[in-house]
Amino acid sequence: MSNDDSMSNQFELFLTCPKGLDGLLLDEAQALGLSEARAHVSAVRGQGTLETAYRLCLWSRLANRVLLVVSRFPVQDAQGLYEGVSAIEWAEHLEPSGTLAVEFSGRGAGIDNTHFGALKVKDAIVDTLRTSSGLRPSVDKVNPDLRVHVHVDRNEATVSLDLSGHSLHQRGYRLQQGAAPLKENLAAAILIRAGWPQLAAEGGALADPMCGVGTFLIEAGLMAADVAPNLKREQWGFSNWLGHVPAIWNRLIDEAEARAVEGLSKPPLWVRGYEADPRLIQPARNNIARAGLSEWIKVYQGEVATFEPRPDKNQTGLVICNPPYGERLGDEASLLYLYQNLGERLRMSCLNWRAGVFTGAPELGKRMGIRSHKQYAFWNGALPCKLLMFDIDPRQFVTGQRSAHTRDEAQVAAEPAKLSEGGQMFANRLQKNLKQLGKWARKSGVECYRLYDADMPEYAVAVDLYRDWVHVQEYAPPRSIDPEKAQARLLDALAAIPQALNVDPSHVAVKRRERQTGKKQYERQAVQGQFMEVEEGGAKLLVNLTDYLDTGLFLDHRPLRLRIQQEAAGKRFLNLFCYTGAATVHAAVGGARNTLSVDLSRTYLDWARRNLALNGFSDKHRLEQGNVMEWLEADRGEYDLIFIDPPTFSNSKRMEGVFDVQRDHVELIDMAMAHLAKGGVLYFSNNFRKFELDPGLVARYSTEEITAQTLDPDFARNPKIHRAWKITARVKGAAA
Structure with missing residues (x-):
């Protein structure tokens, strides 16, 4: 094959790609010059010159490999395969002293073992090129001079040269990656489906709230700046191929470099990534630098809960992200919260943007509170996924979404374990309580309630139902009880709960309850990020059954919260020691004119903010961090309705380091009453x-x-769970 021939000759080209990308690859390959192109499963076939083949290698953002077909022939058996391969003019492709690698796929013609098929092909090539002096090509599977691919299907063999070498998705910029990175060509396909190339051409912005090591950001930047995805690759499958024509290749490289210089000299688009894990920030920045896009892409540490893209010129664009599928953040409840939180941030901070969420759990996309107008099927390796597309427009917002868990059929069918005698007694008591209280709860519309509270002294636990979850608190046993015996009873109780209440064992959260002192009451018990949404009197509230000592909702205060809701219309509401703001949400739902909530804990205030946002409240509802006593002294506001539910003890710089409710409640109430409106x-x-x-x-x-x-x-x-008072100003002249 002469150089002149290679410049004008049409070759059959075969492009491979990840599962599901063939339709997109067909469009891309045709735009890059492939003619007579048609899509196959995970592949595209067409005709093109050597220049077209080179251009596909350099510019395809979606292909894995570019194969140049050198022969097709019928094959009946292994000997026929050997003879067909031997008939090819291998001297035009490889020196006798060169290195070779063979990849074999398919089956048929009596060749069902790919290793055997590859061996026959290798023997045929080596025997053809063996010189009289005994010189012959050797095998190098890592960096061969020539990579040959043979596919057998229905008694036909297709022999191709792999021009790409290593898979084209390996752009070379991603030396550091996170736990579950997307392949670069899959990320590019998602961006194309999401409409990024057009948005970029219009000067749009792009943000990824969970950017990991930056793959979406970099692929988006390369597209926007018109940089060939494989411009920096040094080793190609054709580098030492005898048919390689450097003049054509060098011209394409010069053209691509000129386009990159021109593209990168334009004012950069606003492309930003945010990542909660601080360990991934530097690797992401390193990857961006290797891709030459440090001027275009900025990455910051940030939680999804605070995601708020603010482009310089207020332009809109695309939010793109690939939330974790479950391995990194625990179970479905934490993912549910993540999706709800993401939906909240999109609704609150990304109006008129477009959003693409690439997910292996598309049912969670329905919990985001926004209707998806388009869904594209993809595969991430062997995992079926979807790209959910959203227009962040109030007309697409959905309110009142509620989560529903379904039990795993295999677990339902599993035979329950036999309970101990004590465990069976405990189960019987739970079922008795459930029968009585369940009727009341259904009638009253109550989703979360206390089912059992140390009714049997041997089983000193509190059992609360949160919809289809069970929260168990073990009271610390008296010192007179043998710790081993107490532990055995706890295990008996835990064995009984799933059977007695017909719940999935993974929906049982357990905590040991001991008196908390100092800062310990604010400390996390575990870090699972397991939030779920519950409803109470028309208010939606987030609870967390695993991460903190308390769940975020004091169940015993339900009637008091509902009373506040009924009385709040048109009033200014003050919530002191507000915790997670449940009473504030009730006041807002009840029509309070405005609310102000104060707490010392930033963690709980953030939780309160999320609870308000979950119900669509953001303005007129202030949250302030501070020591309540000091705050009351400094505040000049007046309020129509005040709620105070202080802890028994709490850290305070003001009162000898500790707030003591018995000692300090007089001053607390006096100060609060000074702010109470007539x-x-x-x-x-x-x-x-x-x-x-x-x-x-x-x-x-x-x-x-x-x-x-x-x-x-x-x-x-348990009537001593709390005590409560209604306090008003004494009417002048009334008797004490």
């Missing part, structure tokens, strides 16, 4: 079992103990 109401409660309201407060204010009215049937067995 005709206003203050609700005060706490869970210190020995608490006594100071007589001086009773003398100064109109106080009514409402404890009995603030306990639902699920806490009737």
Whole structure:
């Protein structure tokens, strides 16, 4: 084959690609000059010159390999394969002293072993090129001078030269990768499906809120700057091929380099990535630098919960991301929260943008609160995935989404383990309670309630139902109880719970309950990120059954929260020691004019912010971090409805380092009452079992103990769970 021939000759070219990309690859290959092109499963076939083949190698963002077909012939058996390969003019392709690698695929003609097929092909090539002096090609599987691919299908063999060498998805910029990286050509395909090339041409922005090591960002940057994806590759499958024509290749390289210089000299588009894991920030920046895109792409550390793209010129564009599939963040509940949180951020911070979410769990996409107008099927390796496309437009927003878990059929069918005698007694008590309380809960629309509270002294646990989850708190056993015996009873109880309540064992969260002091009450018990959404009186609230000592929702305060909701219309509401802001959400749902919530913990305030956002509240609802006593002293506001539910003990710089509810409640209530508007109401409660309201407060204010009215049937067995008062200004002239 002369150089002149190679410049004008048409070759059959065969491009391979990941599963599901063949339609996109067909469009791309035709745009790059492939004629008579048609798609096959994970491949595209067509005609082109050597220049076309080189251009495909250099510019294809989607292909894995570019194969140049040198022969097709019928094959009946292994000997026929040997003879057909031997008939090819191998001297035009490889020196006798060169190196060779053979890849064989397919089956038929009695050749069902790919290793055997490859061996026959290798023998045929080597025997053809063997010189009289005994010189012959050797095998090099890593970097051969010639990589030959043979495919047998239905008694036909196709022999091709692999011009790409290593797979084209290996661009060379990603030396460092995270836990579950997308291949570069899959990332490029997702961006193309999401419409990024057109958005980039229009000057749009791009943001990835979970960017990992930056693959989406880099592929997007290469497209936007018109940089050939494989411009920096040094070793090709054709580098030492005898048919290689450097003049054609060098011209294409010069043209690509000129386009890259021109593209990169344009004002950079706004391309930003955010990643929660601090360990991935530097690897991402290193990858971006290797791709030559440091001026175009910036990466910052940031949680999805705070994601808010703010381009310089307020232009809109594309949000693209690949949330974890479950291996990295735990189970479905944490992923559900992640998707809900992502949906919240898109709704709140990305109006008029387009969003593409690439996911292996498309059902979670329905929990984002936005309708997906288009879904594209993809494969990530062997995992079926979807690209969910969203227009961030209020007309596409969906409210009132609720999660539903379904049990695994295999687990339902599994035979339950036999319980111990004590375990069976415990199970019987749970079922009895469920029958009684379940009827009340269904009638009252209550999703979360206490089912069991140390009803049997041997089983000193509290069991709470949160929809289809069970939260178990073990009370620390008295010192008189043998720790091993206590542990055995706990295990008996845990064995009984899934059977008695017919719940998936993975939906049982367990905590040991001990008195918390100092900062320990704010510390995480575990880090699973396992949030779920529950509903109470029309308010949606996030609970976390695993990460903290408390779940984010004090179940015993349900009636008090509902009372606040009923009384909040048009009022200014103040929530002190606000925790996760559940009472604030109820006040907002009830129509409060505005709300202000104060807590010392940034963790809980962030949780309160999410709870408000979950219900569509953002403005008119302030959250402030601070020591409540100091805050009250500095605040000048006036409120119509105040709720105070202080901890028994809490860190405070003000009172000898510790807030003590019995000692300090007088000053606390006096200070709060000074902010109460005329005709206003203050609700005060706490869970210190020995608490006594100071007589001086009773003398100064109109106080009514409402404890009995603030306990639902699920806490009737434990009336000391809390005490509550309604406090108002005493009417002038009224008797003390």
